[in-house]
Amino acid sequence: MQCDTVRKGINCSFMKNIGCSFNKGRCLPIIENCVGCTRTVTFEDTVYCLVAADPAAKWKRGDCNFATHLEKKKIEESQKINPLKASKRAAAARK
Numbered sequence: 001m002q003c004d005t006v007r008k009g010i011n012c013s014f015m016k017n018i019g020c021s022f023n024k025g026r027c028l029p030i031i032e033n034c035v036g037c038t039r040t041v042t043f044e045d046t047v048y049c050l051v052a053a054d055p056a057a058k059w060k061r062g063d064c065n066f067a068t069h070l071e072k073k074k075i076e077e078s079q080k081i082n083p084l085k086a087s088k089r090a091a092a093a094r095k
Contacts, residue, residue: 003027008043014053027053034059036069 001015002008014022029046030037039050049055051066058064 010041010050012053022053024054028055030055031059033064034067037064037066038068039066 001012001017003010003012003015003020012020012027014020014027020026027048030040030049034040034047034049034055037049040047041050042048049058049066052058052064055064058066063070
Protein backbone atom coordinates (compact mmCIF):
# COMPACT_ATOMS: atom_id res chain seq x y z
CA MET A 1 0.00 0.00 0.00
CA GLN A 2 0.96 3.61 -0.34
CA CYS A 3 2.53 5.18 2.75
CA ASP A 4 0.54 8.01 4.28
CA THR A 5 2.61 8.74 7.41
CA VAL A 6 6.19 9.74 6.56
CA ARG A 7 7.09 8.64 3.03
CA LYS A 8 3.88 9.74 1.33
CA GLY A 9 3.27 8.13 -2.06
CA ILE A 10 5.90 5.37 -1.71
CA ASN A 11 4.89 1.70 -1.66
CA CYS A 12 5.50 0.33 1.82
CA SER A 13 5.08 -3.21 3.09
CA PHE A 14 4.25 -1.90 6.58
CA MET A 15 1.18 0.07 5.48
CA LYS A 16 -2.14 -1.60 6.29
CA ASN A 17 -5.73 -0.38 6.17
CA ILE A 18 -5.46 0.72 9.80
CA GLY A 19 -2.19 2.62 9.21
CA CYS A 20 1.49 1.93 9.64
CA SER A 21 2.10 -1.46 11.23
CA PHE A 22 5.79 -0.86 11.98
CA ASN A 23 6.53 -1.29 15.67
CA LYS A 24 6.93 2.45 16.30
CA GLY A 25 4.17 3.51 13.90
CA ARG A 26 6.49 5.32 11.51
CA CYS A 27 9.79 4.92 9.66
CA LEU A 28 12.95 6.09 11.37
CA PRO A 29 15.52 8.39 9.72
CA ILE A 30 18.84 7.03 8.44
CA ILE A 31 21.92 6.79 10.62
CA GLU A 32 25.45 8.00 9.90
CA ASN A 33 26.48 4.71 8.25
CA CYS A 34 23.78 5.14 5.58
CA VAL A 35 25.11 8.45 4.27
CA GLY A 36 26.07 8.04 0.61
CA CYS A 37 23.74 5.13 -0.13
CA THR A 38 21.56 5.46 -3.24
CA ARG A 39 18.60 3.83 -1.50
CA THR A 40 17.78 6.93 0.53
CA VAL A 41 15.14 9.55 -0.10
CA THR A 42 14.47 12.93 1.49
CA PHE A 43 11.01 13.81 2.81
CA GLU A 44 10.42 17.10 4.64
CA ASP A 45 14.14 17.75 5.34
CA THR A 46 14.67 14.25 6.81
CA VAL A 47 16.41 11.41 4.98
CA TYR A 48 14.81 7.96 5.09
CA CYS A 49 15.82 4.55 3.74
CA LEU A 50 13.65 3.14 0.95
CA VAL A 51 14.35 -0.46 1.99
CA ALA A 52 14.38 -0.56 5.79
CA ALA A 53 11.99 1.12 8.19
CA ASP A 54 14.65 1.01 10.94
CA PRO A 55 18.09 1.49 9.31
CA ALA A 56 19.95 1.13 12.63
CA ALA A 57 18.73 -2.47 12.87
CA LYS A 58 20.27 -3.26 9.47
CA TRP A 59 23.70 -2.10 10.72
CA LYS A 60 23.48 -3.77 14.13
CA ARG A 61 25.33 -6.96 13.13
CA GLY A 62 27.79 -5.48 10.66
CA ASP A 63 27.33 -3.93 7.23
CA CYS A 64 23.85 -3.42 5.82
CA ASN A 65 23.15 -5.92 3.05
CA PHE A 66 21.38 -3.25 0.98
CA ALA A 67 24.17 -0.63 1.20
CA THR A 68 25.16 0.53 -2.28
CA HIS A 69 28.01 2.77 -1.16
CA LEU A 70 30.13 -0.08 0.26
CA GLU A 71 32.44 -2.26 -1.78
CA LYS A 72 31.88 -5.94 -1.26
CA LYS A 73 35.18 -7.70 -0.65
CA LYS A 74 35.63 -11.10 -2.20
CA ILE A 75 36.98 -13.62 0.23
CA GLU A 76 39.33 -15.97 -1.54
CA GLU A 77 40.18 -19.03 0.43
CA SER A 78 42.89 -21.35 -0.73
CA GLN A 79 41.63 -24.87 -0.94
CA LYS A 80 43.38 -27.28 1.39
CA ILE A 81 44.84 -30.27 -0.39
CA ASN A 82 45.25 -33.60 1.30
CA PRO A 83 48.80 -34.78 0.44
CA LEU A 84 47.84 -38.45 0.59
CA LYS A 85 45.02 -38.02 -1.92
CA ALA A 86 47.22 -35.85 -4.14
CA SER A 87 49.91 -38.53 -4.32
CA LYS A 88 47.29 -41.20 -5.15
CA ARG A 89 45.87 -39.06 -7.96
CA ALA A 90 49.36 -38.44 -9.35
CA ALA A 91 50.11 -42.19 -9.25
CA ALA A 92 46.83 -42.99 -11.00
CA ALA A 93 47.57 -40.43 -13.71
CA ARG A 94 50.96 -42.05 -14.44
CA LYS A 95 49.37 -45.47 -15.21
